[in-house]
Amino acid sequence: MTTENNITKADVAHVASLAKLKFNDNELEKFTGQIEDIIDMVNTLNEVDTDNVKPTFNVTDQFNRMREDVAVRSGDKEALLANAPDTENGFIRVPAILDESEEA
Amino acid sequence: MKFFDISVSELHQKLVDKELTVTELVSQTLDQIEADQKVLNDFITINRTDALSKAKEIDEKGIDPDNIWAGIPIAVKDNIITKGLKTTAASKMLGNFTPIYDATVVERLQAHDVIIIGKTNMDEFAMGGSTETSFFGDTHNPWDHTKVPGGSSGGSATTVSAGNSIAALGSDTGGSIRQPASYTGIVGVKPTYGRISRYGLIAFGSSLDQIGPMTRSVEDNAALLNIIAGLDERDLTSSDKEVPDFASKIGKDIKGMKIGLPKEYLGEGIDEAVKAVIQEAVQVLTDLGAVVEEISLPRSNYGVAAYYIIGSSEASSNLQRFDGIRYGYRADDVKSLEDVYVKTRSEGFGDEVKRRIMLGTYSLSAGSYDAYFKKAAQVRTLIINDFNQVFENYDLIIGPTAPTPAYAIGAEVDDPTTMYMNDILTIPVNLAGLPAMSLPAGFVDGMPVGLQIIAKPFDEETMYQAGAAFEKATDFHQKHPEMEDK
Numbered sequence: 208m209t210t211e212n213n214i215t216k217a218d219v220a221h222v223a224s225l226a227k228l229k230f231n232d233n234e235l236e237k238f239t240g241q242i243e244d245i246i247d248m249v250n251t252l253n254e255v256d257t258d259n260v261k262p263t264f265n266v267t268d269q270f271n272r273m274r275e276d277v278a279v280r281s282g283d284k285e286a287l288l289a290n291a292p293d294t295e296n297g298f299i300r301v302p303a304i305l306d307e308s309e310e311a
Numbered sequence: 312m313k314f315f316d317i318s319v320s321e322l323h324q325k326l327v328d329k330e331l332t333v334t335e336l337v338s339q340t341l342d343q344i345e346a347d348q349k350v351l352n353d354f355i356t357i358n359r360t361d362a363l364s365k366a367k368e369i370d371e372k373g374i375d376p377d378n379i380w381a382g383i384p385i386a387v388k389d390n391i392i393t394k395g396l397k398t399t400a401a402s403k404m405l406g407n408f409t410p411i412y413d414a415t416v417v418e419r420l421q422a423h424d425v426i427i428i429g430k431t432n433m434d435e436f437a438m439g440g441s442t443e444t445s446f447f448g449d450t451h452n453p454w455d456h457t458k459v460p461g462g463s464s465g466g467s468a469t470t471v472s473a474g475n476s477i478a479a480l481g482s483d484t485g486g487s488i489r490q491p492a493s494y495t496g497i498v499g500v501k502p503t504y505g506r507i508s509r510y511g512l513i514a515f516g517s518s519l520d521q522i523g524p525m526t527r528s529v530e531d532n533a534a535l536l537n538i539i540a541g542l543d544e545r546d547l548t549s550s551d552k553e554v555p556d557f558a559s560k561i562g563k564d565i566k567g568m569k570i571g572l573p574k575e576y577l578g579e580g581i582d583e584a585v586k587a588v589i590q591e592a593v594q595v596l597t598d599l600g601a602v603v604e605e606i607s608l609p610r611s612n613y614g615v616a617a618y619y620i621i622g623s624s625e626a627s628s629n630l631q632r633f634d635g636i637r638y639g640y641r642a643d644d645v646k647s648l649e650d651v652y653v654k655t656r657s658e659g660f661g662d663e664v665k666r667r668i669m670l671g672t673y674s675l676s677a678g679s680y681d682a683y684f685k686k687a688a689q690v691r692t693l694i695i696n697d698f699n700q701v702f703e704n705y706d707l708i709i710g711p712t713a714p715t716p717a718y719a720i721g722a723e724v725d726d727p728t729t730m731y732m733n734d735i736l737t738i739p740v741n742l743a744g745l746p747a748m749s750l751p752a753g754f755v756d757g758m759p760v761g762l763q764i765i766a767k768p769f770d771e772e773t774m775y776q777a778g779a780a781f782e783k784a785t786d787f788h789q790k791h792p793e794m795e796d797k
Contacts, residue, residue: 209537222669222673223669225676226656226668226669227631227634227652228657228660228669229653229667230657238665238666242669242670242673244727244728245619245666245727247728248616248619248682248731249616249619249620249670249687251613252617252620252687252690253686255613255689255693257689257690257693260406260455260687260693261692262688262689263688263689263691263742265435265518266454266504266505266695266743267505267744269548270549272547274544275679285592288611290407290408290637290638290639291636292638292640292641299636301651302645302647302650
């Protein structure tokens with residue numbers, strides 16, 4: 208498995224679309240080579256016998272911490288909107304979701 | 312003013328004795344930082360106005376003689392959010408982002424009247440080991456301006472190393488505090504996972520990230536950890552374990568202490584001159600009465616591979632929030648919602664961040680999850696088991712922090728897999744959630760080399776005890792780069 212790794216430009220373009228990223232042809236070329244190298248490196252994990260080994264996703268023994276279900280005020284609207292790229296009348300403004308619509 | 316030869320408690324005494332006002336201290340610190348910024352580029356934002364007004368407030372209120380941090384200016388890495396003070400994570404994506412609340416560590420600093428002097432440069436979203444992936448330009452190592460300071464906390468390491476800040480906060484996901492501490496000749500600590508709240512730390516790899524102190528001395532380091540550690544209801548991974556005085560064992564001898572030296576940490580890929588520095592450090596510790604024995608962490612060599620899958624997977628998920636809608640950068644000339652996402656992210660993130668998002672998305676995607684993400688998480692378990700086994704018989708583990716001293720700016724920037732291997736000695740600690748320190752242990756060709764001390768979970772006190780004993784027996788921490796006192 209370590210040797211039969213063939214990442215194609217189409218694979219990289221597909222993963223990019225899942226990640227909401229887009230590359231031009233030059234970038235796609237460069238990233239395909241680099242990601243192939245990285246995948247080769249991480250494939251060395253196949254040398255390790257992990258049969259019946261439990262995966263570790265977090266090192267704490269803490270599972271969850273619940274709080275009382277009480278409404279609290281958290282940040283005022285103006286402050287929250289201050290970092291938004293585009294606002295109107297106290298709302299965040301975004302472009303039309305459907306291509307054919309003319310106005311937001 | 313330079314902080315080369317003064318501890319926090321000595322500086323505090325000067326403030327108490329009114330030899331120096333907080334305003335004078337802060338103003339001289341700002342002048343020095345601004346003067347060196349042109350050569351070092353270690354700050355993204357210098358907090359002049361606010362720091363001076365805070366200084367004035369504290370002068371008016373008076374210095375609490377029991378609070379050694381009152382009025383002390385410190386630098387904060389720019390991925391730790393500060394209310395009203397621009398916080399960018401060194402990314403174009405957050406180039407104009409002004410947080411509306413403080414990180415828990417920042418609240419705790421401010422509760423102790425610490426003054427935030429500025430926000431330090433770093434690798435973009437803490438992804439990198441050289442501070443070269445910053446959108447705001449490279450930071451230069453104070454020991455040799457043609458070399459990297461390490462990363463990702465390169466700006467924090469640089470300002471402390473240059474004597475411009477007496478302390479700084481960094482964050483460490485795979486070595487991002489310890490490796491730059493090693494490259495710049497300072498003390499950097501990654502505490503146990505859960506010791507410090509991550510609330511307000513811009514997330515990279517949430518099961519690995521930990522904030523920690525960067526200082527010139529072991530004592531100052533423990534003193535800074537003392538005021539930022541402890542349970543926080545807003546971070547469910549923060550630990551409810553009691554917070555001790557981390558300096559409580561500093562000054563105690565280390566006779567009979569059992570220290571393991573992993574043979575893998577002095578193996579292939581480690582610079583011979585670095586190995587020699589570490590062998591000398593082993594001799595120093597032995598002379599102090601510690602028992603240093605060779606041990607093995609057989610799976611540690613797989614740490615880098617496991618880390619790049621786990622860290623990148625977590626990053627790909629964490630960075631989905633950057634969508635151009637609610638805050639941060641939004642691309643111009645977008646026609647649809649899909650456009651907002653894709654153009655914003657493609658223009659807002661740099662290449663290293665994109666590589667990690669890609670690797671993470673790939674590792675988590677249908678058909679790859681078992682082969683990559685789950686496999687890496689299983690190897691993580693084995694790496695933890697290796698540490699547990701050693702800690703049954705040893706108090707601490709030591710080794711080099713990094714395989715080499717700092718390298719030339721630009722040398723590795725287009726070769727991600729080579730760059731990733733620089734973290735081979737620091738990554739296993741993050742995977743296992745352990746506390747670890749890097750402290751000055753010698754020089755190779757005029758560049759500093761760090762000794763790494765790894766402790767059991769929540770046993771930072773023993774780590775500080777051994778670090779302080781080593782520091783007292785050597786003079787490497789007293790050496791500093793030649794920087795003009797302005």
